[in-house]
Amino acid sequence: MFQLDPIAALATAPGIGAIAIIRVSGEGAVDITDRLFNGKDLTQQASHTAHFGTLRNTDGSIIDEVLVTVFRAPKSFTKEDVVEISCHGSEFIIQQILRRLSGEGVRLARPGEFTQRAFLNGQFDLVQAEAVADLIASDSDASHRAALSQLRGGFSKQLKALRQQLIDFVALVELELDFGEEDVEFAHRDQLRQLMLAIRRVLHPLLDSFSTGNAIKNGVPTVIVGKPNAGKSTLLNALLNEEKAIVSDIPGTTRDVIEDELFIDGIRFRLIDTAGLRQATDQIEAIGIERTQQKMRDAAMVVYLFDGKNIEPAELQTAIAEVRTSGKPYLLVGNKMDVLTDEKKQDLETIAAEPIIWISAATHTHLEELKAALSARVRTDAAVQTGSAVVTNARHYEHLIGTDNALARAINGLDASVTPDWLAMDLRVALQHLGELTGEITTDDLLDSIFSKFCIGK
Incomplete structure (x- = not known):
């Protein structure tokens, strides 16, 4: 366990508030705070206890009445001695306390340094450490659950156990290299294959x-x-319940992409209104249509909206074929149902041969049904439904891809009866990716890059 130089930072959001919390961690955190504190002797207090008193300037004048909570190593977030000072949320008071701590040899913490120390001290692995930032940034029920799952271990603990088994096999394969002329086999190939298949599963x-x-x-x-x-x-506008986009009977009014966010059943949707798809009448509209097509390529979901009153069945059939070519999940939404005859509605449903969600955007009819369909389309993913581990981080994804590719090459190598040195090379690559994923293999540059994105005080 590390017991590094003492650091301090505001742990609550900056700005004026009723209460602010200043966190101090590292060697001498309790002793240093005690020198500023007028109350009980903090050095004699047990871990996880809170004490009321005052913090004072060097001249003895009172800075503030505070509540100091003591956390002794290793039973703290960073696994170091930690003190949390709860004071009034005045910017002046906060700065006064930080200056006093600085005068006692405490330096201001870098972004994410508390969580980085927790990782370095073995509190959790790198995937869990990154989940701390995701948990703080979560703004929906789904993102909260995904971050919480990773914070609790998610998939990383399972991968660490499998990686250890793979390390044992690699050691045996590399041992064979020392006996190359004797044609010995220490690593049982069938067992190795089964392990690699299990990891890929x-x-x-x-x-x-x-x-x-x-x-x-x-x-x-x-x-x-x-x-x-x-x-x-x-x-x-109806979904957002505000006049976000200009509405006009003139075709081609929307020339640019308009975006906003909507939360449905705890899931954040980034709604994107686009220029209408048709043959452009001028250069500006053409740019808007091109942006529409680009947004379709980038989207996770497409809502194809059509005017149920004025569209012909053959035209709808062509439109559906075009949407299908995007390869994206989509919903067919028929608008202006309030002025649509039952006969026309039935004709369109027959030609579509798939569900149509009928709405009236102008009168807000059946918007709840549309929202439910959007939510259901996302929640059809098994991981979202069951609360299973979900990969949300591009860094994790890249290392998982690298691991899978290396294992695939190793399995192909077994089929081709490659020599142990070639087999060991692919296995080492897989181990490297798994180790960098969970933080068992790290570099200072990697850690600096990850934790620099955290807020100061976490």
Whole structure:
């Protein structure tokens, strides 16, 4: 366990508030705070106890009345001695306390340094450490659950156990290299194959979950497309319950992409209103249509909105074929149901041969049904439904891909009866990726890059 130089930072959000908490961690944290504190002798107090008193300036004047909580190593977040000072949330008071701590040899913490120390001291692995930042940044029920799952160990503990088994096999394979001329085999090839297959069975659901996990973390990009005057801007305004987009009977009013966010059943959707799909009448509209097509390529989901009153069945059939070519999950949404005859509605449903969600964007009819369909489409992912581990981090995904590719090469090598040195090379690559994923193999640059994205005080 490390007991590094003492650091301090404001652990609560900056700004004026009723209470602020200043966190101090590292060697001498309790002794240093005690020198500023007028109350009980903190050096004699047990871990996880809180004490009321005052903090004073060097001249004895009172800075503030405070509540000091003592956490003794290793039973703290950082596994070091930690003190948390609860004071009034005045910027002046906070700065006064930090200056006093600085005068006693405490330096200001870097972004994420408390969590970095927790990782270095073995409190959790790197995946769990990154989940701390994701948990703080979570803004929906789904992103909260995904971050909490990773914070509790998620998939990393299982991968660490499998990695250790793979290390044992690699050691045996490399031992064979020392007996190359004697043609011995210490690593049983069938057992090695079964282990690699078992690891890949763990990896594949995680890899498959990334598109959903990334959408959960960053919001599900959902693009609304359709012909001009289908009611896309009206629908966006109705879903957001505000006049976000300009609505007009003139075709081609929307020339640029308009985005906003909507939370449905704890999932954040990034709704994107786009220019109508048609033959452009001018250069500016052409740019807007090109942006629409790009947004369709980038989206996680497509809402194809059509004017149920004015569209012909053959036209709808062509539109559906175009949407299908995007390869994206999509919903067919028929607008203006309030002015649509039952006969026309039935004709369109027959030609579509798939469910249509009928709405009236202008009167807000059946918008709840549309929201439920959007939520259901995301929640069809098994990981989201069951609360299983979901990969939300691009760094994790890259290392999982690297591991899977290396294991695939190793399995192909077994089939081709490659020599132990070639087999060992692919296994080492797999171990490298797994080690960098969980933090068992790290570099200072990697840690600096990860923890620099954290807020100061965490």
